[in-house]
Amino acid sequence: MVDNSFRQYIPRHAEALVEQALADTRVVLVNGARQCGKSTLARRVAARHDGQWLSFDNPQTLAQAHFDPVSLVTSDRLVIIDEVQRYPEILLTIKQIVDEHPRPGSFLITGSAHVMGLRSVPDTLPGRVETIELWPFSQGEIDGTPDGFIDVAFQYPRELTATSDLGRADYAERIARGGFPEAIGRTERRRASFLSNYVADLVNRDVTQVAEIQRGMEFRQILNLLAGQTSGLLVPANLAMATGLSKTTVSRYLAVMAEVFLTKITPAWSRGTTGRTTKTPKLQFVDSGVAVRLAGHDSRSLLRQDAPIGPMLESFVAMELARQATWSQTAVQLFHYRTKDGQEVDILLQDALGRTIGIEVKASSTVRGDDFRGLSHLAQRLGDDFLAGVVLYTGGVTSRFGDRLVAMPVSALWQTRRA
Secondary structure (H helix, E strand, O other), X not given: OOXXXXXXXXXXXXXXXXXXXXXXXXXXXXXXXXOOOHHHHHHHHHHHHOOEEEEOOOHHHHHHHHHOHHHHHOOOOOEEEEOHHHOOOHHHHHHHHHHHOOOOOOEEEEEOOOHHHOOOOOOOOOOOEXXXXXXXXXXXXXXXXXXXXXXXXXXXHHHOOOOOOOOHHHHHHHHHHOOOHHHHOOOHHHHHHHHHHXXXXXXXXXXXXXXXOOOHHHHHHHHHHHHOOOOOEOOHHHHHHHHOOOHHHHHHHXXXXXXXXXXXXXXXXXXXXXXXXXXXXXXXXXXHHHHHHHOOOOOOHHHOOOOOHHHHHHHHHHHHHHHHHXXXXXXXXXXXXXXXOOOEEEEEEEEOOOOEEEEEEOOOOOOOHHHHHHHHHHHHHHHHHEEEEEEEEOOOOOEEOOOOEEEEEOOHHHHOOXX
């Protein structure tokens, strides 16, 4: 039975960020995956500001934008333009208006592609726009919990602690569920149907429009292959060899996947010019439910011994942290760490001062000292810049494994409360 409670509005962390930006910025862009709730968020903001609503998904509005864009978007009220990537040239008109009338909170626009990177609108609004990323729901947004791990980890790294009653099967369910509003309230069978149609529609509609890619089967072939290798090192030459496509074509497809918010790249970390670390990035899917579906799994099959629950859990954790990084008070970047002699750490969080939290992700319900091998290596390399090494696992208690090393339940990510 479908849980209709998710049909109610779930508060988004990004909503407060939008309001703050509108107070001092002329144009605010909410960017994110299709179906992640951008229009719902924008309508709520529009209602509070008595805004003028325009959607470029509406053919008549889109035709007006082509015919007379100045008249369409000129207003003394906040103008909201939904799905601006349908006609990104409107940004040139917006630039003209906000230059003549530099009023904060003039425009709120939403897009399902990295709008400012589109080839048709290079360098359009520098200094005039603030971009806010909206992701599919975080686990904390779904559960109504604090989502404060990053801030607490950097402010009070030695006080990290959490308990949880979730187990391996619960995490498999959350991974397979993902975070799209239309997916989280459905049964697994109905969710699978939504996710399959979501990917098909994205490829047939947005990918074709944004990048003029006509060979959808080739694009899907790469997607399916990546889903089976999520959290692995991203080597375009290997993908080209596996698919028979050229490296140039594979690289183009990878860029488009990121452009429409299907995937996200986690760069490799290195300090200075050392040759000890690999520079090869990792690739994760923005929504874990999409990755699970493309890989041909569900919450039950993920629990099989031969299933990729480990890489899927790592990707799930990395994307929860990437979501959290958009609203945390501590500005951080995400990396992974791997040396050429086999030392590795799944995820690094690093702030502007170089202070670092290392995170290992384990799908097991127990933790051993050997699970901290990579974190211990990183601690020695970073010295005082290493604040804490955390092994996130599917067990229920927090355990200390020495100075600055701790094992915690995965759910600590969304249950930890910000100070």
